[in-house]
Amino acid sequence: MNAALFPDLIVNGEAVPHAVIAAEAQNHAAPKGKPGIAWRKAANAVAIRTLLLQAARARGLQPEPAEVEPGRFETDEEALIRGLLDDVIKVEAPSDAAVRQEWERDPSRFRAPPLWEVSHILCACDPRDDKAKSAAYTRALDLTARALGNPRRFPELAKDHSDCGSKTSGGALGQLGPGDTVPEFEAALRRLSDGQITPKPVLSRHGWHIIHMDAVADGAVLPFDAVCQKISDAMEKASWAQAARSFVNQLVASAEISGADLRSG
Numbered sequence: 063m064n065a066a067l068f069p070d071l072i073v074n075g076e077a078v079p080h081a082v083i084a085a086e087a088q089n090h091a092a093p094k095g096k097p098g099i100a101w102r103k104a105a106n107a108v109a110i111r112t113l114l115l116q117a118a119r120a121r122g123l124q125p126e127p128a129e130v131e132p133g134r135f136e137t138d139e140e141a142l143i144r145g146l147l148d149d150v151i152k153v154e155a156p157s158d159a160a161v162r163q164e165w166e167r168d169p170s171r172f173r174a175p176p177l178w179e180v181s182h183i184l185c186a187c188d189p190r191d192d193k194a195k196s197a198a199y200t201r202a203l204d205l206t207a208r209a210l211g212n213p214r215r216f217p218e219l220a221k222d223h224s225d226c227g228s229k230t231s232g233g234a235l236g237q238l239g240p241g242d243t244v245p246e247f248e249a250a251l252r253r254l255s256d257g258q259i260t261p262k263p264v265l266s267r268h269g270w271h272i273i274h275m276d277a278v279a280d281g282a283v284l285p286f287d288a289v290c291q292k293i294s295d296a297m298e299k300a301s302w303a304q305a306a307r308s309f310v311n312q313l314v315a316s317a318e319i320s321g322a323d324l325r326s327g
Contacts, residue, residue: 069320071321072318072319072320073319083105086104090103109322114146115142117146118146123142125138125142126145151306153301156301169286176240177281180237180238182226182233182235182247182271182272182274183209184226185263185272186225186226198270206263206272209259233274246266251273
């Protein structure tokens with residue numbers, strides 16, 4: 063193994079097996095043909111995890127795995143790190159005045175969910191099949207051009223060409239809100255105004271969509287009492303994350319580490 067690309071990781075005298083870093087590297091993106099980049103990212107992540115585990119064991123903590131979802135529990139390492147952070151990080155809830163001040167900065171940030179009245183034309187395909195994906199895209203481009211050229215014909219185009227069951231109602235999907243459709247489709251909805259049609263087909267796991275925004279109703283600004291707890295929780299979470307970063311930085315500053323670079327930037 064190339065020692066320059068894949069150096070040994072040693073954290074406070076503890077040597078980390080290459081297999082641990084290789085397993086972690088699968089979670090980190092890197093340009094094709096440059097495995098050293100993924101390795102360095104993985105080494106940094108493993109170094110931080112090792113520091114946290116060392117700190118937990120130095121405090122004599124014992125793992126108490128919690129159930130994270132039905133039938134699945136934390137690993138001992140995950141439980142140790144959680145226990146450490148619970149032990150050393152104490153964050154107080156923000157004051158009522160601080161929460162109100164955060165809300166008053168821009169109350170329009172806190173709205174009820176929007177409602178979208180939507181129609182679409184689906185050119186179905188399996189996105190994993192390059193040939194089918196390309197053929198469907200060609201169809202979708204043609205239908206997009208025809209829809210943009212004469213928006214009033216959208217229901218007719220949907221009825222004649224859509225691969226979705228909504229074709230029987232001219233492509234109408236009715237009212238949708240956040241979370242009611244796949245993420246790619248919802249992202250497109252958030253960019254459309256009343257009467258607009260997507261200028262380019264939108265790809266989802268179902269195929270290519272041409273989307274028409276029949277009507278949109280922005281959610282009303284919510285009163286302070288309706289959102290104060292949500293704001294408080296978000297502020298407390300942000301404070302906790304900042305405290306956790308500071309704790310990790312302290313561990314890094316006092317550690318002896320080779321094979322990772324946690325001090326750059």
